[in-house]
Amino acid sequence: MIAYTAASSLGRLDGRRALVTGAARGMGRAHALTLAGLGASVTLLDLDEVENANTAQEIKSLGGTAYALAADVTSRTACERASEAAASAMGGLDIxxxxxxxxYSGTGLADTDDEDFHRLLMVNVHAPLYLTRAALPYLLASDHARVVFVSSQWGQVPGGHSYGYMTAKAAQLGLMKTMATEFAGxxxxVNAVTPGAVITRMVPEEYQQAEQAVIPIGRLAEPGEIASVVAFLAGDGASFITGQTIGVNGGACIVGI
Incomplete structure (x- = not known):
């Protein structure tokens, strides 16, 4: 499994307690598996209750500690309840x-749907604000507090996917830097990882083929390759890194995509 293979070269996270949003599948699943493989207890938060429970069970079957919570991260109340439940289950929160x-697929300005635009801002900007604020008392009590945003290279370089997606991801990076500034002392x-194209259900096959043709490394990323960078930022090896954006894009930034 890629997540656990990547984990072998990273520092241990024994005793750390992590909360991962969107953890049921794709990159979120890889983050949860990798953190658990390094020894962290992990609470998985996702709207998809069934898939989320399956991923938690997979971690347990591999000898890890995992808890599954179903919640809508765009709800401030749900974030508060999830943060409290995760900290209660794990005895605190570090990561x-x-x-x-x-x-969403690309649209021109005139065709941008207001509801889609708002939903993207809610998931990518409001949700991390709500959840970090709810988790703040637990993070302040931790000796190893880490917050990692999984953003996108298209928050840095417009890629034509949608006004909502580009705007939300750019705003997400601004939110990360503001949090890093406030809480460094x-x-x-607080840091961010900005993946390029990754092989997940969220990326249509035709889009994967188009991206592969222009990425210098010549392929898309596997979810575990993003997860290994997230795990690094969550660990002791990143103890003097904050407010940074780490690109993981196969060289796409070299050619301006």
Whole structure:
């Protein structure tokens, strides 16, 4: 399994307690598996109750500790309840991974749907704000507090997918930097990973083929390759890193995509 293979080269996270949003499948699943493989207890948060429970059970079958919570991260109340439940189950909270996201196909300005635009902002900007604020008392009590945003390279370089997606991901990076600035002195380290194209259900096959043709490395990323960077930022090896955006895109940034 890629997530656990990548984990073998990373520092251990024994005793750490992590909460991962959008953890049922794709990159979120890889983050949860990798963090658990490094010894962290992990609470998986996702709207898809069945898939989320399946991923939690997979972690348990591999000897890890996992809890599954179903919640809508765009609800402030749900974030407050989830944060409290996760901290209660794990005895605290050290690592928060904002992975939940949405992606819509490209539209011009005149065709941009107001509801889609708002929903993208809710999932990518409001949700991490709500959840980090709810988790703040637990993070302040931790000796190893880490917040990691899983954003996108298209928050840095417009890729034509949608006004909502580009705007939300760019705003997400601004939110990350603001949090990093406020909490650096209180030893809560906040960073972001910006993947390029990754092989997940969210990326249509025809789009994967088009992206592969222009990525310098010549292929899309596997979810575990993003998860290994998230795990690094969550660990002791990143103890002097905050407010940074780490691109994981196979060289796409070199050619301006």
């Amino acid at each position: 928060l991974v904002h992975n939940a996201g949405l992606m 209180r030893q809560i380290l």
